[in-house]
Amino acid sequence: MMWEIIGVPVDSKRFEPFEPLRILNYYDGPRIFTFHAADDELCLACWSDEDETQSRFLVLPVSERIVSDLEAGLLSVREALAQPQFWVVDTGIEGVIRGAWLVKAIDVPEDAQPQVGTMLHRSLEPVVRKRMMIEPLQIPGGILRSSLEEV
Amino acid sequence: MSFPLDWPAECPSAVTPDAEGEVFRIVKENPPGASDMLSHHETGKLPKADPCLRCGLSVFRTLDDALNQQKLLPRLGKRIAKGHLTDADGKAAPTPGQQPTHTIWWPFEGIDRAAKFVVVQEVA
Numbered sequence: 001m002m003w004e005i006i007g008v009p010v011d012s013k014r015f016e017p018f019e020p021l022r023i024l025n026y027y028d029g030p031r032i033f034t035f036h037a038a039d040d041e042l043c044l045a046c047w048s049d050e051d052e053t054q055s056r057f058l059v060l061p062v063s064e065r066i067v068s069d070l071e072a073g074l075l076s077v078r079e080a081l082a083q084p085q086f087w088v089v090d091t092g093i094e095g096v097i098r099g100a101w102l103v104k105a106i107d108v109p110e111d112a113q114p115q116v117g118t119m120l121h122r123s124l125e126p127v128v129r130k131r132m133m134i135e136p137l138q139i140p141g142g143i144l145r146s147s148l149e150e151v
Numbered sequence: 152m153s154f155p156l157d158w159p160a161e162c163p164s165a166v167t168p169d170a171e172g173e174v175f176r177i178v179k180e181n182p183p184g185a186s187d188m189l190s191h192h193e194t195g196k197l198p199k200a201d202p203c204l205r206c207g208l209s210v211f212r213t214l215d216d217a218l219n220q221q222k223l224l225p226r227l228g229k230r231i232a233k234g235h236l237t238d239a240d241g242k243a244a245p246t247p248g249q250q251p252t253h254t255i256w257w258p259f260e261g262i263d264r265a266a267k268f269v270v271v272q273e274v275a
Binding site for chain 1: 250
């Protein structure tokens, strides 16, 4: 059984046609992808749950910068989803939207969203950590401190 | 051995390598069940997706990559199963893109897919 949605129903037409523009993660099918909403706004969809008849995605508007940061390993997926609330979109097996809701992030079960710190791919370790491992003595302290404060 | 007749023509393509070697797949059951090994083509999901890719199953070549995928989308399943594929099991090819070791396995018709896998890690 899929997790219970606690949220406010919204007009699902805004998310149509809900067809992937750029697939960021694939597992038996597109799981994390961008798409253009009906008003042409760029959105990110992240698979959350499914049963035999439908799939559930967490959806929020994103910038091209966030997408490129995800792909470059500058952001974890959870960080990209870090908004106080986002939309939940349910689709039938054929991919057609069945419903959409505005949901508070705290009402999404922990295991229905990416674990904290998980990157799109394992090779994308957090850049700051990677740089510290490779170049521990080449980063002036002040620069490192300010860089960390920006993360 | 052959592929199901309801797959698209030339799927997988003639140049797709034989399946071989260790692979890892996220599963829900222990031992893995038939429902853990269904393609989108079989479940009817996403009919507009790439018609050949959706006939195959996603697997990874390393346990770590499978674990990362599980952490990314925990409700895919809480177990990682390992299987060893041979040329009698079908064809397999890495997918283009950024996902390291992500591979699509196109199993021959009649293969008992689940029986080829054993759970090697349970995720809390």
